[in-house]
Amino acid sequence: MGTRAVPVAVGDVVDLRIDEIVAGGEGLGRLGTYAIFVPYGAPGDVVRARVISTKPGYARALVSEILEPGPGRIAPPCRVYGACGGCQLQHLAYPEQLAVKEAMVRDALARIAKIATASLVRPIAGMAEPWFYRNKAHWAVSRVGNKLALGLFEPRSHKVVEPDPCQIQHPLLNLVLSFLRRELPAFGLAVYDERSGKGFLRSCFAKVAHATDELMIGLVGTTSRLPASEVFVAAVRESFPDARSVVLNVQPERSNVLLGPRTEVLWGEAFITERIGDASFRLSPRSFFQVNPLQTAVLYDHVRALAAPAGGETVVDAYCGTGTIALALAGAAGEVWGLESEPAAVADAQANARLNSVENAHFLAGRVEERLPKLIKDGLLPDVVVLDPPRRGCDPAVIAAIAQARPVRVVYVSCNPATLARDLAAFREAGYGPTLVQPVDMFPQTAHVEAVALLEPARKLP
Numbered sequence: 001m002g003t004r005a006v007p008v009a010v011g012d013v014v015d016l017r018i019d020e021i022v023a024g025g026e027g028l029g030r031l032g033t034y035a036i037f038v039p040y041g042a043p044g045d046v047v048r049a050r051v052i053s054t055k056p057g058y059a060r061a062l063v064s065e066i067l068e069p070g071p072g073r074i075a076p077p078c079r080v081y082g083a084c085g086g087c088q089l090q091h092l093a094y095p096e097q098l099a100v101k102e103a104m105v106r107d108a109l110a111r112i113a114k115i116a117t118a119s120l121v122r123p124i125a126g127m128a129e130p131w132f133y134r135n136k137a138h139w140a141v142s143r144v145g146n147k148l149a150l151g152l153f154e155p156r157s158h159k160v161v162e163p164d165p166c167q168i169q170h171p172l173l174n175l176v177l178s179f180l181r182r183e184l185p186a187f188g189l190a191v192y193d194e195r196s197g198k199g200f201l202r203s204c205f206a207k208v209a210h211a212t213d214e215l216m217i218g219l220v221g222t223t224s225r226l227p228a229s230e231v232f233v234a235a236v237r238e239s240f241p242d243a244r245s246v247v248l249n250v251q252p253e254r255s256n257v258l259l260g261p262r263t264e265v266l267w268g269e270a271f272i273t274e275r276i277g278d279a280s281f282r283l284s285p286r287s288f289f290q291v292n293p294l295q296t297a298v299l300y301d302h303v304r305a306l307a308a309p310a311g312g313e314t315v316v317d318a319y320c321g322t323g324t325i326a327l328a329l330a331g332a333a334g335e336v337w338g339l340e341s342e343p344a345a346v347a348d349a350q351a352n353a354r355l356n357s358v359e360n361a362h363f364l365a366g367r368v369e370e371r372l373p374k375l376i377k378d379g380l381l382p383d384v385v386v387l388d389p390p391r392r393g394c395d396p397a398v399i400a401a402i403a404q405a406r407p408v409r410v411v412y413v414s415c416n417p418a419t420l421a422r423d424l425a426a427f428r429e430a431g432y433g434p435t436l437v438q439p440v441d442m443f444p445q446t447a448h449v450e451a452v453a454l455l456e457p458a459r460k461l462p
Contacts, residue, residue, distance in 0.1 A: 007034050008051045008059050016061070018045040018070065021100040023108070023418060025088030025447025026060075036061050040082055040091055043100070044070025072096030078167045085155035087168060087445040098126045098441060101449040105439045108417035113425040121437045125298050130444030133292045134169045135274070138205040138258055139177060143191045150181050150204060158194075168445050176206040176217055176240070183235050187228060189221075197254050205249075205258075207272060207283055210293045214272035216245040218285055224250050224264050233267040245269045249285055259286055276300060279327050279356050287348050288321050295442045299413070299450060300328045302438050303386065306454040307411045309333035313383035316375075316407075318368045318398065323349025323361065325386055325413070330361045337380065338363040339371045369395035376405045386411045393419030396426065403430035410455040415442075420451055427455055 008014060008031065016029030018041035027041020029049075035058040038049050046068035049061035066073075076082075076090035089097045102124040106117040127133065139150045142160045151162035162181075165174035184201075192199035202220040209215075217236055219226065226232065226248050233246050245268040251260030263270070263285045271282040274289065276297050283289050290296040303325055309315050312334040317326035320338030322345050330336045330353075338361060340346050349363040364371055368389075385407045387394060393416065402410060410432060414420035424434055432455040440450045 006054050006056060006059070007031050008036070008054060010051055010054060012051045013048060013064065014051065014061065015046065015048050015067065016041075018043055018047065020103070021089075021092075021447075023104055023447070034058070038063060039088070042070040042073040042092055043096070044068075045073060072099075078163065080161050080163050083154055084152045084161040084163055086152055086163075086166070088447040090167070090445045094126065094130050094444065097130075097444065098124050101441055101447075102439050104449055105417045105420075105437065105451050108421040109424065109437065112418060112421035113428070115421070115424065115434065117437075120434060121439065124439040124441055124449075125295075125302070126441045127295060127444055130441070131167055132169060132171050133294060133444065134166075134173070135210055135289070135291055135293055136205065136207040137166070137169050137173045137177070138203060139180070141191055141201055141203055148181070148185045148191070150177060150184075170208045170210070172208045172213070172215060172240075173206050176215070179236075179239050180204050180217075183232070187232065189227070192222060194254070202251055203258060205285070207285075209272050209274040209283065211275035212273055213242055214244040214274075215240055215242060216247065216272045216283070216285070217243060218245075218247040218249055218263075220249045220251050220259060222250070222252050224248065224262070226266065229266050237267070243268065244272050247285055276324065277328065279324075279352075281322065281324060281352050282348070282355060284348065286344060288342075288345060289324070290442065292442050295440060296324070299440045299442065299452065300325065302440065302452045303411055303413060304328055304332075306436075306438075306452060307384050307386055307409060309384050313408075314380070315384045315386065316372065316380075316382040317386045317388070318372060319387060319389045320349060320363065321345050321388070323352050323363055325388060326361050326363070327352060327356055327358055329384075329386070330358045333360065333384075336361040337375070337382070339368045339375075340365060341367045369397040372398055373401040373404075376401050381405050382407050384409045384411070386413065388413040389419075391416040391419065393423050394426075399423065399426050399430055403427075403432070406457060408456070412453040412455065414451050414453065415448065417449065417451060420453065424453065424455070432457055 018027035027038040047063045048065040051061045053060045109115040149160040151160045189201040190199040192202040205218045207216045246266045248264045250262045271284045309332045315333045315336045317338045320340045326336045326338040343365045346363045346365040353361045435454040437453045442450045
């Protein structure tokens with residue numbers, strides 16, 4: 001078999017029309033049939049781009065000049081857009097972003113699962129105000145000369161880029177970042193050096209609850225001894241009267257894992273409290289929680305409507321995390337079983353159940369692909385199964401166990417259209433077909449998109 005000819009070389013400059021945005025947020029143009037992926041391209045753009053890498057089937061190129069802007073292109077409001085890497089779609093007007101993300105879901109279902117999407121995929125649920133929504137931030141720290149830099153790493157580097165302000169973080173988090181930049185230099189903290197393993201200050205973080213405005217501010221250090229911790233706490237309390245928690249996370253390991261296993265409370269509580277709908281949730285430094293609580297309420301409304309548990313029905317919430325979906329469904333269900341591999345998340349889920357006086361939700365630690373088949377073998381036959389797996393999707397053992405249990409409804413919450421499509425194809429083989437798929441924009445300005453799919457037994461693919 002002959003090798004496919006590559007029509008460009010690294011360093012070549014080519015003129016391209018961007019046809020679409022693909023998964024990951026890159027623009028796609030073509031030279032004949034040869035694909036060239038271009039970050040920060042917009043549909044309809046005509047660009048001049050420099051090739052930076054080539055493969056037999058595709059190349060990547062960076063925009064050097066926009067010859068003709070596409071109809072959805074706008075000027076991004078963030079001054080470090082493209083440098084910090086946190087957003088991929090700020091150069092698109094928000095209606096264009098929504099169209100792009102809905103198309104990503106439709107394309108994955110059609111291309112990977114061979115599912116006709118015309119009547120299956122509902123219009124994407126977007127945000128009324130798609131800015132300043134993130135409820136947590138984790139900032140890298142570096143020292144450049146005598147200056148302490150706090151911000152985000154530039155893609156594929158350890159250079160700290162300083163957003164000011166970040167356009168997708170809650171306004172209070174931007175104020176915290178400004179406070180840390182202003183106050184931390186006076187403490188003379190040695191910045192941690194990855195190469196030598198020396199130094200104290202590794203990073204900083206903050207969390208804010210949208211519903212209550214409660215605020216947690218944290219530092220990550222290599223030891224539990226923060227010099228002049230009382231002075232730091234006093235500065236926080238003076239600048240943020242509504243702060244509830246000031247903590248020091250201890251991460252002594254020479255690792256890129258952001259948080260260590262131990263957190264010292266310097267002042268206040270070890271958590272802040274957020275509300276989604278009628279339920280309250282305690283967020284500790286290590287708790288996983290959706291970063292966009294406003295859209296989380298929208299997402300859970302769709303999950304609740306599709307799961308539709310009745311009074312006597314049993315629900316299994318697989319990959320339940322800290323129990324947010326399980327608790328959202330518990331009021332209408334007979335009982336709910338939450339399964340999660342991370343013991344700390346299970347402890348949070350149990351605490352959240354107590355906080356909300358929910359007595360019919362049970363949370364078990366263990367890998368879902370092991371726990372769920374065993375529960376079913378031992379006689380648990382759920383009426384409804386909710387799946388919210390990580391980006392890699394479901395293990396085949398999970399799909400096989402669900403097919404054996406034959407629930408009336410399966411609701412699949414996905415953060416990756418490609419693995420959703422792959423798993424829907426596997427469910428089809430197991431006797432379950434999709435009734436509908438609802439995309440939800442949880443992360444405006446980025447290339448990420450969530451989707452909720454309802455599957456029922458003995459359904460034929462549309």
